[in-house]
Amino acid sequence: MHKATLDYAKKQDELDELSNYRNLFHIPKDKHGNELIYMTGNSLGLQPKQTKAYINQELEDWANLGVEGHTEAKNPWLPYHEFLTESMANIVGAKPIEVITMNTLTANLHFMMVSFYKPTKSRYKIIIESDAFPSDKYAVESQLRHHGFDDKEDLILWKPRKNGALLHYDDLEAILKKHGNEVALIMIGGVNYYTGQYFDLKHITQLGHKHGCTVGFDCAHGAGNVALNLHDSGADFAVWCTYKYLNSGPGSLAGCFVHEKHAYRKDLNRFTGWWSHNKQTRFNMRQEFDLLPGAEGWQLSNPPILSMAAIKASLDIFNEVGIKKLTNKSKKLTGYFEFLLKQLGEDVIKIITPQNPKERGCQLSIQVLNANKALHNNLTKAGIISDWREPDVIRCAPTPLYNSFQDVYHIVDKLKDILNKKN
Structure with a gap:
């Protein structure tokens, strides 16, 4: 049974066999050097740390081999x-x-x-x-x-x-x-x-x-x-x-x-x-x-x-990793996200994404009662990168390769805080 506590979220991260893959990605930071909570892998995925080395390999082969790189590069181009x-x-x-x-x-x-x-x-x-x-x-x-x-x-x-x-x-x-x-x-x-x-x-x-x-x-x-x-x-x-x-x-x-x-x-x-x-x-x-x-x-x-x-x-x-392990984690992560959002009250939050995990991926599309883009802007100020779609939907995609159960806990906690201040 899920629990709406930070300790529970930390425990899920400890049990998660894919948690270390987060370390393979660059996580965006704010101007103070604190990691942002990135929930927009459905719009632009984060950069793997090894991407630079992969591209540099081709730049190196181009510099050293010229046209011969088509056949002689470490990874031949042809x-x-x-x-x-x-x-x-x-x-x-x-x-x-x-x-x-x-x-x-x-x-x-x-x-x-x-x-x-x-x-x-x-x-x-x-x-x-x-x-x-x-x-x-x-x-x-x-x-x-x-x-x-x-x-x-x-x-x-x-x-x-x-x-x-x-x-x-x-x-x-x-x-x-x-x-x-x-x-x-x-x-x-x-x-x-x-x-x-x-x-x-x-x-x-x-x-x-x-x-x-x-x-x-x-x-x-x-x-x-x-x-x-x-x-x-x-x-x-x-x-x-x-x-x-x-x-x-x-x-x-x-x-x-x-x-x-x-x-x-x-x-x-x-x-x-x-x-x-x-x-x-x-x-x-x-x-x-x-x-x-x-x-x-x-x-x-x-x-x-x-x-x-x-x-x-x-x-x-x-x-x-394989798609099977990814989708297994995704269902757990998004399921926990859904559970936490529902704690805020279904009279306040409406999730328009299907409840059946077989009918969705990691993304949840959220409507908040009487909200406008100011809510999204406040989430951004609170260090959460989410996605606003007119007229009234915030899209959040906890991506299993680099998002954690703690990310999910913190986004809902900050959303709760913003809504309380508003009211």
Whole structure:
């Protein structure tokens, strides 16, 4: 049974087999040198201390080897993206042939839609959740316009019920029963950025495929946070970024999943470039295009090594820990956070994230009665880095690699203090 005491939180940290991993990260500090309580791994993950050494290795090899670094560097640059594949596949629950690290998130979404949004005169609509991350919505709207369709009329929004924040599968099923034969693509955020709701990817995929739709997911808030099991989901494609839970640095490269069933399909329309061409003949410059199988066949350009080095630094930590241990700790940590918040009184605090741990990751989205952004600003002044989303939600993500049970205790204690002063 949980206890709302600092001693209890300290004891949980002592029992936590992952507690020492916090020491592998730079924790931001205030101007007095005190560590801040960082709760925004869902926005930008913290920097692993080994990242600098990983990037410096590539800078050193570039300085000493020049172009020869492509083959002679400690980590040769030509196949560098391959060093990330197995670890990334393990994180998202995929086979190595299904995963590639390339481009950035929304660019990858567009590349996937080039191949998997194939509208016809009768089947051309797209389903997306009504409060999808704005970039996803802008991307699918632009695809509709690009193909000559109406970006409002032909975009179907899966909406929450009246006075609710969460989405219900029955409502998606009802949409598909009514419009299924007109829908070409279902594109959903695997974990909703605002509510933190983690969707049943397999169930959505099965619903979509039953009605003849292609199904894809934006897993930006899922990769490194929940066990996505992308291969088993049967989804046609998925995309994600690496700068949130995967700690690879601001604006770093993104990931892409293409299900194995599409690995050898040369009939799929796609944009191509020399890095999607057969590796054996890639540098024989006058060869006709010879498509690589699997997700690698969606690459265009040679990879940016400095960004990939930062990703490798983080993935090596994930590889050591494993997604199972991470998600086990995450459920305990967020469960304790939820328990403490409820001690403040459910008439004051409302958590819009699902209560079922299977339907969320580490993030809790919190509404405080009669609060505005001043509450968030006061939390910041109290040394807590959280995330404000209009109109009235504070998002907090106790991230299992570097957040502690004491962090969770202190954020709620400071929130309680701020609310008491207000009243």
